[in-house]
Every structure is written in structure tokens, then in C-alpha cells.
Amino acid sequence: MFILKWFRVLIAIVMFAALMFLFIDISAIAPLSLHYLAELQFVQLLLRGGLIGLTGVFVLLFVTIIFGRCYCSMICPYGILQDFISRVAKLFYGKKHKYSYRPARQKIRNLIFVLFIAGVVIMTFFSTAVIVILLDPYSNFGRIAFSIFQPINIFINNLLVSVNDFIGNNKDIFQPRAIPLFDVSFIISAVMFLLVMFLSFFYGRRYCNMICPVGTLLGFVANFSLFRVKLDRSKCIKCGLCEKICKGECINSKSCIVDSSRCVTCFNCFSVCRKNAISYLSISLVSMNKNKNEIAKENKNEITNKNTNENSKENKNKNTKEIKPKSNADLSTIEIQHGRRRFLRLSFLSLLFSSIGGGAMQSDDPYGIDPYNANSNSTDNKDDKTDSELNVKSEQLVSDTAGEKTAVIETKSDVNSSVLNLEDNIDKASRVSYVNDTIILPPGAKSLKNFQSKCTSCHLCVSKCPSRVLQPGTLGNNRNVGGSSNGGIAGLVQPSLQFDYHYCNKNCTVCGDVCPSHAIESVTAAERELLRIGIVNFVKENCIVYTQETSCGACQEHCSNGAIKMIPYGDPSKNLTIPELHAEFCIGCGGCESICPVRPYRAIYIKGVTVQTNAELSYDPNEKQQTIELDFI
Amino acid sequence: MKMNRKEFLQTLGAAGIAGTAAINGLDAVELFAQDTNKTGKPDLVVVRNGEPDVMFQNAIKALGGIGKFVKKGQKVVVKPNIGWDKPPKIPANTNPILVGEIVKQIMEAGAKEVVVFDTSCDNPKSCYQNSGIENAVVKAGGRMVFTDKKDRAYRKYYREVQLPEGIILKKAEIHEAILDCDVWFNVPVLKVHGGAKLTCAMKNLMGIVWEPRIFHSSGLQQCIADICTLTKKPILNIVDGYRILKANGPQGRTESDGVLAKLQILSTDIVAADTYALEISKSQTGLTLDDAKHISAGEKFKLGTTDIKNKVNIIRISL
Numbered sequence: 001m002f003i004l005k006w007f008r009v010l011i012a013i014v015m016f017a018a019l020m021f022l023f024i025d026i027s028a029i030a031p032l033s034l035h036y037l038a039e040l041q042f043v044q045l046l047l048r049g050g051l052i053g054l055t056g057v058f059v060l061l062f063v064t065i066i067f068g069r070c071y072c073s074m075i076c077p078y079g080i081l082q083d084f085i086s087r088v089a090k091l092f093y094g095k096k097h098k099y100s101y102r103p104a105r106q107k108i109r110n111l112i113f114v115l116f117i118a119g120v121v122i123m124t125f126f127s128t129a130v131i132v133i134l135l136d137p138y139s140n141f142g143r144i145a146f147s148i149f150q151p152i153n154i155f156i157n158n159l160l161v162s163v164n165d166f167i168g169n170n171k172d173i174f175q176p177r178a179i180p181l182f183d184v185s186f187i188i189s190a191v192m193f194l195l196v197m198f199l200s201f202f203y204g205r206r207y208c209n210m211i212c213p214v215g216t217l218l219g220f221v222a223n224f225s226l227f228r229v230k231l232d233r234s235k236c237i238k239c240g241l242c243e244k245i246c247k248g249e250c251i252n253s254k255s256c257i258v259d260s261s262r263c264v265t266c267f268n269c270f271s272v273c274r275k276n277a278i279s280y281l282s283i284s285l286v287s288m289n290k291n292k293n294e295i296a297k298e299n300k301n302e303i304t305n306k307n308t309n310e311n312s313k314e315n316k317n318k319n320t321k322e323i324k325p326k327s328n329a330d331l332s333t334i335e336i337q338h339g340r341r342r343f344l345r346l347s348f349l350s351l352l353f354s355s356i357g358g359g360a361m362q363s364d365d366p367y368g369i370d371p372y373n374a375n376s377n378s379t380d381n382k383d384d385k386t387d388s389e390l391n392v393k394s395e396q397l398v399s400d401t402a403g404e405k406t407a408v409i410e411t412k413s414d415v416n417s418s419v420l421n422l423e424d425n426i427d428k429a430s431r432v433s434y435v436n437d438t439i440i441l442p443p444g445a446k447s448l449k450n451f452q453s454k455c456t457s458c459h460l461c462v463s464k465c466p467s468r469v470l471q472p473g474t475l476g477n478n479r480n481v482g483g484s485s486n487g488g489i490a491g492l493v494q495p496s497l498q499f500d501y502h503y504c505n506k507n508c509t510v511c512g513d514v515c516p517s518h519a520i521e522s523v524t525a526a527e528r529e530l531l532r533i534g535i536v537n538f539v540k541e542n543c544i545v546y547t548q549e550t551s552c553g554a555c556q557e558h559c560s561n562g563a564i565k566m567i568p569y570g571d572p573s574k575n576l577t578i579p580e581l582h583a584e585f586c587i588g589c590g591g592c593e594s595i596c597p598v599r600p601y602r603a604i605y606i607k608g609v610t611v612q613t614n615a616e617l618s619y620d621p622n623e624k625q626q627t628i629e630l631d632f633i
Numbered sequence: 634m635k636m637n638r639k640e641f642l643q644t645l646g647a648a649g650i651a652g653t654a655a656i657n658g659l660d661a662v663e664l665f666a667q668d669t670n671k672t673g674k675p676d677l678v679v680v681r682n683g684e685p686d687v688m689f690q691n692a693i694k695a696l697g698g699i700g701k702f703v704k705k706g707q708k709v710v711v712k713p714n715i716g717w718d719k720p721p722k723i724p725a726n727t728n729p730i731l732v733g734e735i736v737k738q739i740m741e742a743g744a745k746e747v748v749v750f751d752t753s754c755d756n757p758k759s760c761y762q763n764s765g766i767e768n769a770v771v772k773a774g775g776r777m778v779f780t781d782k783k784d785r786a787y788r789k790y791y792r793e794v795q796l797p798e799g800i801i802l803k804k805a806e807i808h809e810a811i812l813d814c815d816v817w818f819n820v821p822v823l824k825v826h827g828g829a830k831l832t833c834a835m836k837n838l839m840g841i842v843w844e845p846r847i848f849h850s851s852g853l854q855q856c857i858a859d860i861c862t863l864t865k866k867p868i869l870n871i872v873d874g875y876r877i878l879k880a881n882g883p884q885g886r887t888e889s890d891g892v893l894a895k896l897q898i899l900s901t902d903i904v905a906a907d908t909y910a911l912e913i914s915k916s917q918t919g920l921t922l923d924d925a926k927h928i929s930a931g932e933k934f935k936l937g938t939t940d941i942k943n944k945v946n947i948i949r950i951s952l
Contacts, residue, residue: 028758158786175779175781176784176786176787176789177784177786178784178785178786179786466756466758466759467756468783468784501783502783505718505755505756505759507718507759507763508756508759544849544850548851548852550851550852550853550854550855551828551829551830551852551853551854551926552828552849552850552853553826553827553828553829553849553853554828554846554849556827556828557754557826557827557828557882557883557884558754558884559884560884560886561886562881562886564827566827566828575830575923575924575926577827577828595754595846595849597846597847597849597850598850618886619886619887619889619890620887620889621887623887623888623889624888624889625722625876625888625889625891625892625893626889626892626893627892627893627894628892628893628894628916628917629681629682629894629895630681630874630894630896630913630914630916630917631913632679632681632913632947632949632951633909633912633913633941633942633947
């Protein structure tokens with residue numbers, strides 16, 4: 001059984017190390033293909049949607065219903081981060097560091113889960129991602145890695161650069177890099193990091209088992225899982241060692257129960273049990289049902305037998321229609337023997353199998369896969385109690401969802417209108433000052449709506465942007481030229497392009513290549529070249545050539561697509577030229593804005609577009625380079 | 634092994650230099666060089682119709698060999714134009730073959746090290762790689778120094794220098810590679826430019842300055858001349874005219890913005906080099922001295938002469 005734990009640890013370390021490396025790497029040595037690990041994340045698959053995304057979600061749920069919440073201990077980097085912190089706590093406190101069983105905080109879990117579902121709905125249909133951004137575990141990890149661990153990496157790197165300079169070695173090995181300034185993204189990450197540090201330092205996986213919506217969902221599914229950790233009453237001596245090491249706080253050693261909805265299958269308990277009383281590969285229905293029953297008792301949710309019997313009868317009828325088992329006799333026996341819970345689980349499993357196996361499983365007896373018949377005894381009443389308890393909860397769940405939805409939608413509509421109302425203001429600008437509150441999306445985002453309804457601000461694109469033009473948003477909605485940023489509360493820290501010093505290289509497709517939720521779609525180099533992410537605007541009154549009558553041309557110098565031409569201006573003897581825009585060629589790379597020397601309101605700037613289209617090609621690509629011979633003077 | 638003309642000439646040139654150095658020693662080469670120019674005018678060598686490396690081999694030989702400029706054990710900087718993330722066929726950057734050849738010859742002349750850098754406009758890493766210059770320099774035994782004007786962490790490599798003669802620019806922050814080296818070579822590429830009209834030897838000095846934004850905001854043409862008054866002047870200006878950017882400078886959008894002219898201009902006189910480059914490419918760029926005012930401004934600082942017909946000793950080589 002030890003092998004299970006080490007398998008879990010190995011996968012977790014590889015997963016975590018790879019993703020952390022991808023995020024904190026500043027020298028572009030991490031292979032971008034590591035981003036596929038980020039694409040495995042639950043929320044990213046969910047938001048990605050389509051065939052691949054939904055299949056991915058389905059597979060993760062399927063894995064969970066077979067093996068329990070192994071996603072939380074092996075795939076989710078946020079969970080693994082907490083394991084690391086718990087490990088540090090253990091090193092810190094030694095044997096004094098122990099956990100103890102706590103009843104599930106099911107109300108909080110459900111509430112946050114409902115909030116999250118509402119968040120996903122709002123995000124998908126109304127492009128306000130703020131709830132999902134704050135609750136998605138992978139994105140929280142990403143932001144922490146980017147805003148906290150990457151600066152630490154930069155700091156160490158800069159120290160090495162200083163040492164390197166000091167000893168007079170070649171400078172090629174390390175390249176210095178400015179440590180980013182604290183921004184909203186940093187504050188959010190720091191708060192989440194402190195919260196997670198506190199919780200995981202003292203209470204193990206409490207964040208995952210109380211706050212994380214993915215944990216709640218997978219926990220719910222894990223209630224039905226085939227394989228699960230369980231204690232063998234006949235072997236257990238109630239020494240409590242497993243409870244003390246259980247970071248899920250889900251083992252009640254006194255009553256020998258394991259709450260599968262909170263067990264993240266870390267297998268730590270296996271390593272401490274001296275009596276070999278913990279098993280994973282087999283499951284006894286009896287003990288499971290007893291467990292559930294006892295939990296129910298602890299929560300003091302007493303439900304009468306009468307009610308539950310009625311419930312189970314109703315459900316019995318429904319389920320028989322769905323599954324169509326071999327004979328009614330079989331069904332009724334099983335029903336009576338094992339209760340509705342087990343029936344539900346089996347029917348769900350058989351549905352999964354049949355849909356995956358293309359119906360092959362349907363020809364078999366759906367109960368043939370049940371390995372637990374031997375152990376099953378008649379425990380009807382107890383089963384039914386748990387079930388009706390669940391029913392009550394699910395009703396709460398539904399009502400909560402409805403209330404939450406409307407509330408958030410109302411607040412959302414205000415914010416959204418201010419973000420989407422982009423195109424005005426500029427032409428009415430005063431002589432030298434103006435407002436530019438447009439959002440410039442990375443190439444491949446397609447449209448503002450698409451981007452805002454998919455991006456969870458994991459900042460992987462920000463971390464990988466070679467030009468560092470892609471920056472986390474700030475809460476400010478007004479990106480005045482030379483000013484800070486955009487985003488607004490709706491998108492919270494969703495990244496956008498900042499042209500204050502940098503601009504978007506038209507040869508580069510990195511952000512689209514790495515985006516795990518496909519908020520930025522991958523584009524080919526050829527597509528990228530003409531993809532318009534913004535459009536140029538010129539304020540002649542601010543231009544150096546106009547105000548000072550000297551040459552400049554910095555904007556034209558940086559224009560890669562020929563959207564700016566320099567035309568003669570003013571007194572011919574001065575040989576001045578001033579920019580003339582050919583906006584049809586502009587792709588909005590921001591070269592002009594980034595280099596325009598005028599402050600604080602630049603003479604040339606980019607307005608974001610709400611839908612990314614193609615610019616025109618300003619040259620004939622088939623034209624060949626001429627060969628000439630110049631005469632000597 | 635079949636040898637094409639280029640390879641043959643390369644081998645010949647290398648063998649020639651090695652042979653001369655071995656037999657006569659560096660002093661003899663210098664004597665020979667002095668013999669070629671008794672007029673007291675600065676030399677200007679113009680070569681055409683060859684590959685970049687071959688043209689350079691011939692041109693530097695006409696000037697008396699690289700040993701005239703580089704002594705043994707010196708730290709040398711080669712400052713090409715690596716401003717843009719463009720392939721060599723779009724002449725936005727100096728030709729990589731030329732830069733590689735220069736570095737190779739300097740190393741062969743016994744230099745301690747050759748450092749190559751530019752303050753790029755596009756993403757510096759991509760510029761170094763895609764221009765082909767990083768590859769060529771490393772192959773030739775030189776070292777690329779990386780800098781990024783958009784990252785304030787690099788500012789520590791720039792030191793403030795006073796420019797007492799400057800009219801607008803009284804001081805500038807110059808990269809320490811230039812300040813700490815023994816000699817440096819200015820290796821621009823001949824391009825048209827939206828603001829400065831012509832970007833060549835003088836304009837190339839903007840690449841050694843931190844935050845050249847002030848150039849644009851306070852009078853580009855005069856600032857270019859001002860920065861050229863830097864005490865530590867390039868020992869030789871090598872203008873790459875193998876491909877000339879005739880339109881949409883200084884970046885160029887496509888290969889057809891450039892022309893294949895197979896030209897190279899070498900001069901110790903930065904103003905003369907620019908003047909000659911401008912005059913010879915007039916038919917392509919349509920520029921006059923009045924357009925590129927920084928050249929005449931440079932002449933006013935006595936940095937060189939625009940009177941190339943009378944005051945410069947022009948050596949013309951047609952391969």
C-alpha cells in the first residue's frame with residue numbers, strides 16, 4: 001500500500017514542479033508544452049467548453065467516481081502547494097503537528113459551490129469573471145506563482161547577476177530583470193496565499209474541503225466512488241494515528257469512518273496504520289453506509305423512516321426506467337438489499353461505462369461489475385436516512401442558486417456597461433488631454449466577450465509574454481496614456497496589453513499558445529501578422545513635430561505594418577515630416593504608443609477593438625528584392 | 634571538396650592576413666598602410682559587388698589591415714545595428730556575415746575579447762537571434778552582451794557621460810561596454826528613416842544610449858550630432874550597404890523594401906561615411922544632405938567633412 005502514497009507524491013511533485021517552473025521561469029527555458037498540464041485543470045476545461053473541454057470535464061468526473069478525489073492530490077497545483085506547506089509545518093512542529101477529525105462544513109461548501117456555479121454562468125453569459133477568478137484553484141495558484149514566486153526568482157537571479165558582475169565573468173549566463181511593482185494582482189495573490197498558508201499550515205486541506213468549489217464538486221462525486229479509503233472495524237484498534245495524520249480532517253478514528261467527500265486520497269493514513277486496517281482497493285458497502293449514517297447522526301439531522309421510505313419508492317420507479325436492467329426480480333432484490341444509494345451509484349457507473357464503451361457494456365449485466373455483492377447486508381433504513389438528508393440539501397442547493405444568480409447579475413450589468421462602452425470619448429478630447437478607457441486584448445482573444453467569458457486570470461500568458469507587454473489588469477478602468485491599466489472590477493485582474501513601454505511583437509504567438517482555458521486562441525504566425533488587436537489614433541496637437549517643429553518619427557520607426565507614413569509638414573526649408581495614418585494597415589501592436597516621447601498624453605495611441613479582425617496587407621508579398629549596381633562617386 | 638568563389642576568397646583573405654601578420658609583424662602592416670595615404674586626408678574605402686565578408690576583407694586590406702586598428706590584448710566592441718526583429722533579407726539590421734567577419738578578424742588580430750551589443754527596439758532576444766548576428770558572432774569567437782532598454786534592471790550597465798560640446802544633449806548615459814573598451818567599431822546598416830531621414834553611422838550611436846526617448850522629444854537631428862561628440866569615438870565606421878533599405882525605414886516590412894546593392898563603405902570619418910552613403914544611394918532613397926540635417930550638424934562640430942570630393946581620400950574597389 002505504500003506504493004500508492006509514493007505514486008501520489010511522485011505525480012504531485014512532477015505536476016507541481018513543472019507548472020511552477022513554467023510560471024517562474026524568466027529566461028524562456030521552460031518548454032511551453034508544459035502548459036498542457038495547465039489544460040488538465042477542471043475549471044479551465046469547463047470554461048474551454050466544446051468537445052475537448054467537456055470531454056475533459058467528463059473524464060475528470062469519471063476518474064473521481066472511480067478513484068475518489070485523486071485530482072485534488074495529484075493534478076491540482078493549488079492543492080499540492082498546500083501539501084507542501086503542510087509538510088513544512090510538519091518539519092517545523094515535528095510530532096506535535098497533528099490534525100483531528102472535524103465534521104464537514106457542508107453549508108459553507110454548498111454556499112461557495114453555488115456561488116461558483118452562479119459565477120460560471122455569469123461569466124459565460126455576461127462576461128463578468130470576478131467570482132470564478134477568485135475561486136478557481138488553478139488560477140489562484142497561477143497568480144501566486146506569478147506574483148509572489150516569480151519575483152523571488154527574479155530577486156535570486158539578480159543576486160546571481162550581481163555576483164557574476166562582481167567576479168567579472170561573462171554576463172551572458174544571467175540576465176538581470178526589474179522586479180515588478182506591487183499591483184492589484186499581487187495584493188489578491190498575497191491575500192489568497194496568506195489564507196492558504198494559514199489554513200494548510202494548521203488544518204491541512206481545509207481550504208480544499210471548505211472553500212474550493214472544485215473540491216466540493218469532486219467531493220460530492222467522490223461520495224459515490226468505487227475505490228475509497230476505509231477503515232476495517234475488525235482490525236482497527238482505534239489508536240487514532242490515521243486521524244492525526246489526515247490532512248483532510250476526514251477520518252473519525254473513534255467510529256472508524258472516513259468521509260469520502262473530503263478524502264483527497266493522499267494515502268498518508270496507510271503509512272501510519274500499524275494494524276493494516278486501512279484499505280483502498282476494496283470497499284465494503286456496509287461500512288460505507290454505516291459511516292454515512294454516523295456522519296448524519298453527528299450533524300443531528302434526524303429524518304423519519306416514513307419519509308425516507310416514500311422517497312426511495314419514488315426513486316425506485318424512476319431509476320428502473322432509466323437503467324432497464326435484466327429483470328424486475330433482480331432489481332427489486334438489489335434495491336431491498338442495498339438501498340437506493342448503491343443503486344444510484346451503480347446506475348451512474350453503468351451509464352458512464354456504456355457511454356464510453358459505445359454501448360458495449362449494455363449487453364452485460366449492469367450489476368456484473370459490482371464487486372461488493374458478497375459483503376452486502378440489509379441496511380435499508382440507514383441508507384435511506386442518508387439519502388433523504390441529501391435530498392434536503394440538494395433542495396437548499398437549488399434555492400440558493402436561484403437567489404445568488406439574480407443578485408450577482410444585477411450588480412454585474414452596471415460594471416459591464418462601463419467596460420464595453422469603449423469607442424467614444426476620444427474624438428471629443430480636449431487639445432492635449434484625452435481619455436482612453438479601451439481594453440487591448442492579446443492577439444487570439446477574438447473578442448472582448450470571448451476573452452472575458454473565458455479568462456480566469458491565471459497569468460500564465462503574462463508570465464510567458466516575451467515582450468512583457470501583457471500585464472495583469474488593475475481595478476482602474478481608465479487607461480490614460482502613460483497611465484496605469486484597465487480591466488475594471490468585472491474582469492478583476494484579467495490581463496491586457498500595456499503600451500507604456502512595451503509593445504506586442506507581431507511575430508509572437510506565445511500567449512495564445514499557452515492559454516489553458518483558450519480565452520486566447522492559438523493563432524498561426526501567418527494569421528498573427530495581420531490580426532488587429534487595436535487601432536491607431538493620432539493627436540496632432542500633441543505631436544513633437546507640431547509643438548516644437550523638430551523631427552521625430554519615432555512612431556513611424558516602430559510601425560511594423562506601414563500604418564504610419566511621414567508626410568512633409570510646415571516650412572519646406574525645415575524638411576519636417578509629420579505622421580499620417582493609414583489605419584487600414586494598423587494591427588494595433590502599440591509600437592507607436594510605446595515610443596511616443598510626449599507625456600503625459602501621448603500624441604499617438606492605440607484604442608482597443610471589441611472584435612479582433614484582420615488588417616490589410618500594406619505591401620505586395622510577391623514582390624522580389626531588386627538587385628542594383630550603384631555608381632561610385 | 635568543391636569550393637565556390639566566396640569560400641575561395643575567404644580562405645585566400647584569411648591566409649593572406651595570417652601570412653602578412655606572421656611574416657612582417659603588425660608594424661609592417663602599419664607602415665604599409667601609411668604608405669597608401671600620403672595626402673593627410675582621411676581615408677574612405679568603398680567596395681562593391683562582393684559578399685559582405687569578402688568586401689570587408691578587401692576594404693580593410695586597403696586601409697592597411699585590421700591590425701592598424703586593433704592591438705594585441707585589447708578589449709574591442711563592435712556595435713552593429715540590431716534594432717529590429719527581422720531576418721537578414723530585410724535590411725533592418727547589419728548583415729550578420731559582415732559582423733561575423735569583423736569579429737573573426739579582430740580576434741585573429743589578437744584582441745582579448747570582442748563584445749557585440751545593441752540596444753534593440755524590438756524584443757532584444759528575438760532581435761539577436763533572428764537577425765542572425767548572435768549566431769555569427771558566437772561562431773566567430775565574440776561575445777554578445779544583452780541589454781534591454783525597456784527593463785530598468787539594465788540601467789546599471791549605463792554610465793552618465795558629459796557631452797560638453799553638445800547643444801541640446803549635455804549628457805548621456807552610455808553603455809559601459811563602450812566606455813570600458815579599448816577601441817570600438819561602428820557597424821551601421823544603410824537605411825532610410827522616418828524621423829532622421831537617413832540612419833547610418835551617426836544615427837547608429839543612439840544604440841549605445843540608455844533611454845533615447847529624449848532624442849525624439851527634443852530635436853532628433855541635433856541630438857544625433859550631439860551624441861557623436863562623445864569623446865570615445867569609434868575607431869572605424871563600417872557601413873553595411875550589402876542590402877539597402879530604401880523604403881519604410883528603419884524597420885522595413887518586406888524584402889522588397891530593400892535592394893541588393895552589394896556595397897560597403899569604410900571610413901574613420903563618421904561624417905564622410907554618412908555623406909558618402911547618402912550620396913551613393915541617392916537614386917534609391919531620394920535623400921539629400923538637407924534632409925538628413927544631423928550630418929551637417931556633425932560637420933559643424935568638426936566631427937568630419939561632408940566635402941567628400943575634395944577633403945577625403947576615396948579608395949574605390951570594384952570586385
